[in-house]
Amino acid sequence: MQEPEFVETKSQEATVPEINSQTGTITKLQPPVQPQEQWLKYGEQVSEFLGTLPEYVGSFFNQYKQPLVSLGLVLTAIVTVKVLLAVLDALNDLPLVAPTFELIGIGYSAWFVYRYLLKASTRQELTSEITTLKSQVVGKDIPEA
Numbered sequence: 001m002q003e004p005e006f007v008e009t010k011s012q013e014a015t016v017p018e019i020n021s022q023t024g025t026i027t028k029l030q031p032p033v034q035p036q037e038q039w040l041k042y043g044e045q046v047s048e049f050l051g052t053l054p055e056y057v058g059s060f061f062n063q064y065k066q067p068l069v070s071l072g073l074v075l076t077a078i079v080t081v082k083v084l085l086a087v088l089d090a091l092n093d094l095p096l097v098a099p100t101f102e103l104i105g106i107g108y109s110a111w112f113v114y115r116y117l118l119k120a121s122t123r124q125e126l127t128s129e130i131t132t133l134k135s136q137v138v139g140k141d142i143p144e145a
Contacts, residue, residue, distance in 0.1 A: 116126040
């Protein structure tokens, strides 16, 4: 049995020998297509990009601050409503809770009708409260009807 011969090359790249099964000799693998300097160049580009990323993000946020805040508030409201509905659904599955909620709703409806809808003076009070609330939400004075 012969010992395989190793051929030294002047390349700085380490190569793994491959055994040729037909002749029994060892051949060296080809060096990588991209040299080490190319990888260093890629690393520098990535490092430069990551270094300037906070500036890009900051300028983007300053430029689009109002739409981003509005989008965040809308998403937060959607998540809050979904969580609230999930909690109410879980409470609704408990025995005697659903009928209790129904009784509370019926009681509040009866109180509202008695408090605001039976007399003309209380209906005017309700109308003025609704008008005041509208003016607070819209931000301008609405003439009273």
